[in-house]
Amino acid sequence: MLPDLALAALRALFEGRMSTSAAALAEHAQSESLVTAGKPDAVVFPQSTADVAALAAWSTAHRIPLIGWGAGTSLEGHALAIDKGVVVDFRDMAAVLDIRPEDRLVRVQPGLTREALNRELRTTGLMFSVDPGANASLGGMAATRASGTTAVRYGTMRDNVRGLEVVLADGRVIRTGTGAPKSSAGYDLTGLFVGSEGTLGLITELTLRLHGQPEAVMTAVAAFPGVGQAVDCVIATMQMGLPMARIEFLDTETVVACNAFSGLALPLSPQLLVEFHGHPEGVAEDIRRFREIAAGFGAEGLQWAEASEDRTRLWAARHAAYRAILASRPGAKAVVTDVCVPISALAQAVDETRSDIAASGIRGPILGHVGDGNFHAILLVDPSDPSEVATAKALARRMAERSLRLGGTISGEHGVGFGKLGLMEAEHGEAWSVMGALKRALDPLGLMNPGKLVPGQP
Secondary structure (H helix, E strand, C coil), X not given: XXXXXXXXXXXXXXXXXXECCHHHHHHCCCCCCCCCXXXXXXXXXXXXXXHHHHHHHHHHHHCCCEEEECCCCCCCCCCCEXXXXXEEECCCCCCEEEEEHHHCEEEECCCCXXXXXXXXXXXXXXXXXXXXXXXXXXXXXXXXXXXXXXXXHHCCHHHHEEEEEXXXXXXXXXXXXXXXXXXXXXXXXXXXXXXXXXXXXXXXEEEEXXXXXXXXXXXXEEECCCHHHHHHHHHHHHHCCCCEEEEEEECHHHHHXXXXXXXXXXXXXXEEEEEEEECHHHHHHHHHHHHHXXXXXXXXXXXXXXXXXXXXXXXXXXXXXXHHHHHCCCCXXXXXXXXXXXXXXHHHHHHHHHHHHHHHXXXXXXXXCHHHCEEEEEEEECCCCHHHHHHHHHHHHHHHHHHHHCCCECCCCCCCCCCCHHHHHHHHCHHHHHHHHHXXXXXXXXXXCCCCCCCCCC
């Protein structure tokens, strides 16, 4: 529990906008995976940058940790309180502050979700492109350097955050980046905070890059005789430079789950979901070329969805794949993990992962954003069976180690939190200690989301 003096000071700052109720603490002590931690001491709901700055000053004065909270997905435990502290829930900082269509920029608060932003942008002819599937908060997406289905064409959060406003551990408020398309003036502090998982400061404002809404959109579903052919088709398509907006892989287990959950009738074989954006003539040519490539790898039953409602239904089913897979084993929980490898190593990584899962005795459907070498395994376990949980966690670790062996990374989009903390040194070597030095320089007391991402924290 918070000391009485600290609690009284916090109540004075956030009267009516904080909670220590059992329900609120329990809500902010869970994620969508099996990575777990304890409950926080309190939850606060700031409404402005000034609120967050005051909270940081309170944190320093009373030596109480602060943990940022967006939508709470937290697959690797990023937003969980390892050793008590106060969760900072940004739900009340969810405004669009400024849209600048001529510069293709928008300024937003961190609690705004990507879907809400795109609703605001509908009449401008612009869109925010990063689509991780979940309706995540934009602050959380920046903090974890999120990616998703459209990254193969439009890039990740790293490519689409132009600037930030950040409250540092001592209460200082800084701004990074400018409205200019580029700069050579000093360190890239925007890049430093994007992906820092709240360990260096709390993001209170984002300036985001926008893209034009495409004139023509076409989605295809291609069924393949085996996983190898589907993955090889992805590699060939990427190497030919075909400008896909999305290219997603679903193995047969995932297809079965999605058919049952979302009412689809996809063939029971590995599938690629591909989408092209652009001018009608260009999209038509892209379709022709992809059809030829896919046919060369044995694709059958190539189906095209041009109508908006048909495309929406397919992508809604893809985004619901995690829930569909969970529903395929009632009562199960999932160890959810992702890795990202060079596109040339994708086939080997997927094949070895499939073999490893098959030998483990547990179910683990595979899917992912394979156009940039990123794929996921949803490892289904009985949470009351320690042996199943241990087997799944060992599989996830071997996935990460395999990715490193093939020249990849332990996470392409889920991030590190504390779930993958033990793998950071293997990926980064001495560079990990440099991350720790940056953490100590900006947060010497270790109060910003402690126990996550970097080494040597109290």
